[in-house]
Amino acid sequence: MASLHDFVNLDLSDTTEKIIAEYIWLCFGFLIAPVSVLQTLPGPVTNPSELPKWNYDGSSTNQAPGDDSEVILYPRAIFKDPFRKGNNILVICDSYTPAGEPIPTNKRAKAAEIFSNPDVEAEEPWFGIEQEYTLLTMSKWPLGWPENGYPGPQGPYYCGNGADKAFGRDIVDAHYKACLYAGINISGINGEVMPGQWEFQVGPSVGISAGDEVWAARYILEVINYLFVISFFLVILVNDGDWNGAGAHTNYSTKSMRGDGGIDVINAAIEKLEARHTEHIAAYGEGNERRLTGNHETASINQFTWGVANRGASVRIGRDTEKQGKGYFEDRRPASNMDPYVVTSMIAETTILPAA
Numbered sequence: 001m002a003s004l005h006d007f008v009n010l011d012l013s014d015t016t017e018k019i020i021a022e023y024i025w026l027c028f029g030f031l032i033a034p035v036s037v038l039q040t041l042p043g044p045v046t047n048p049s050e051l052p053k054w055n056y057d058g059s060s061t062n063q064a065p066g067d068d069s070e071v072i073l074y075p076r077a078i079f080k081d082p083f084r085k086g087n088n089i090l091v092i093c094d095s096y097t098p099a100g101e102p103i104p105t106n107k108r109a110k111a112a113e114i115f116s117n118p119d120v121e122a123e124e125p126w127f128g129i130e131q132e133y134t135l136l137t138m139s140k141w142p143l144g145w146p147e148n149g150y151p152g153p154q155g156p157y158y159c160g161n162g163a164d165k166a167f168g169r170d171i172v173d174a175h176y177k178a179c180l181y182a183g184i185n186i187s188g189i190n191g192e193v194m195p196g197q198w199e200f201q202v203g204p205s206v207g208i209s210a211g212d213e214v215w216a217a218r219y220i221l222e223v224i225n226y227l228f229v230i231s232f233f234l235v236i237l238v239n240d241g242d243w244n245g246a247g248a249h250t251n252y253s254t255k256s257m258r259g260d261g262g263i264d265v266i267n268a269a270i271e272k273l274e275a276r277h278t279e280h281i282a283a284y285g286e287g288n289e290r291r292l293t294g295n296h297e298t299a300s301i302n303q304f305t306w307g308v309a310n311r312g313a314s315v316r317i318g319r320d321t322e323k324q325g326k327g328y329f330e331d332r333r334p335a336s337n338m339d340p341y342v343v344t345s346m347i348a349e350t351t352i353l354p355a356a
Contacts (some may be wrong), residue, residue, distance in 0.1 A: 113346035128203030245291035253328035262326030285335025
């Protein structure tokens with residue numbers, strides 16, 4: 001007698017050339033999360049341009065009115081499906097009206113416009129995003145914390161190992177491998193300073209692909225894990241303990257920064273970021289004022305600072321970059337719940353394009 005597990009893992013390639021394409025898009029209506037629909041296609045696909053557009057009921061996601069509810073999905077990026085395997089695919093999409101206009105919650109369209117600017121393309125902007133998150137039990141309590149209590153102080157959990165330090169390691173490792181299988185440029189994982197808190201890194205990725213890959217990695221993390229809740233909330237129990245918040249530190253470089261004399265380009269870029277500090281903070285995630293306090297390896301949300309090897313600054317330059325006179329810098333202000341399309345494109349716009 002076949003089990004449910006047998007059917008879930010059924011290999012379709014022996015009986016049909018048809019594939020399953022899971023269209024994933026961002027729902028900033030009732031949820032701030034990726035959602036999806038599945039459809040059958042006649043055969044393997046390798047380029048998003050070969051995929052049909054699809055539509056969904058935008059009134060059910062609070063992205064369109066009920067009397068004009070059709071929203072059109074445009075396929076933008078393809079990843080191998082780590083769940084169904086074979087030729088099946090995950091497809092990152094963005095959302096448009098039937099007239100072809102980006103809906104208000106479609107932040108990818110504006111990002112794509114910035115990254116397709118010839119001046120930006122010439123600089124080949126690279127991004128490396130450090131996505132922090134927290135595993136919660138179904139009762140919304142951090143994994144590894146005593147029920148209705150608190151663990152020992154932070155210290156042994158950062159990059160820790162063992163049953164009393166690395167809570168949820170099996171999920172984290174499974175996510176890591178699934179992302180590699182999918183073709184996401186995931187570059188590493190580590191345990192963070194709070195028990196139950198983890199980080200994965202995506203990059204270096206060029207331009208718009210950074211946002212596509214982070215959203216695909218977030219989606220895979222949600223799907224791979226049905227035992228615990230994934231939280232991208234910035235600060236857990238901030239008033240009940242001495243815990244670091246969760247961020248999405250964004251490492252960045254351009255072709256000019258990576259070349260000889262790049263440190264001067266980096267310094268000029270940091271000055272441009274300082275001039276638009278308030279605008280960037282407004283776009284770097286919700287609730288960031290609870291995280292950017294000046295404590296727990298953060299700078300104050302109200303003041304822009306930078307320094308070499310300083311994790312208490314808004315922007316950090318690494319020792320290797322200082323020594324070599326070229327390289328990259330890290331913007332430490334983005335929150336864990338930030339939209340990578342917004343953050344990456346805004347950094348590129350501010351540092352490469354002329355001020356408006």
